[in-house]
């Protein structure tokens with residue numbers, strides 16, 4: 033594959049340790065267009081594609097990481113389907129999340145007065161958690177009482193620098 037002088041000059045701006053790889057990539061791109069001479073626009077096009085790829089990677093690094101804490105008592109009868117359904121469909125309290133958001137933890141408080149939350153949030157912070165949702169079962173009356181320790185649990189998570197959202201599927 034031949035190169036126009038202007039295109040070669042542009043290629044020289046690519047760091048030396050990745051230049052031969054970039055050259056191959058640009059030639060492949062030009063070849064796919066049926067060309068046998070690389071022009072400056074081929075180099076620019078490859079550069080744009082490469083930047084778009086980098087942009088995508090940067091975005092992936094910023095995925096929102098979510099955890100859900102729920103009532104230990106309610107967990108005996110609830111497998112958490114409604115919480116996951118709301119998240120998967122980005123409904124109710126998960127509405128604002130993009131499609132890249134992930135649930136990285138789903139845990140119970142460990143029983144009154146929420147004795148496991150402190151340690152589990154510490155562990156989740158090591159995994160980059162951004163936000164903890166207090167499950168709807170902690171906040172509402174059902175076949176069980178509303179959590180009497182909700183405020184302490186919430187403040188304890190906030191003090192660790194993690195955002196709290198009240199509710200999941202209700």
Ligand code: SF4
Pocket residue numbers: 102103104105106141142143144145146170178179180181182
């Ligand atoms: S602390 Fe609240 S959420 Fe945890 S078991 Fe007790 S009532 Fe349920």
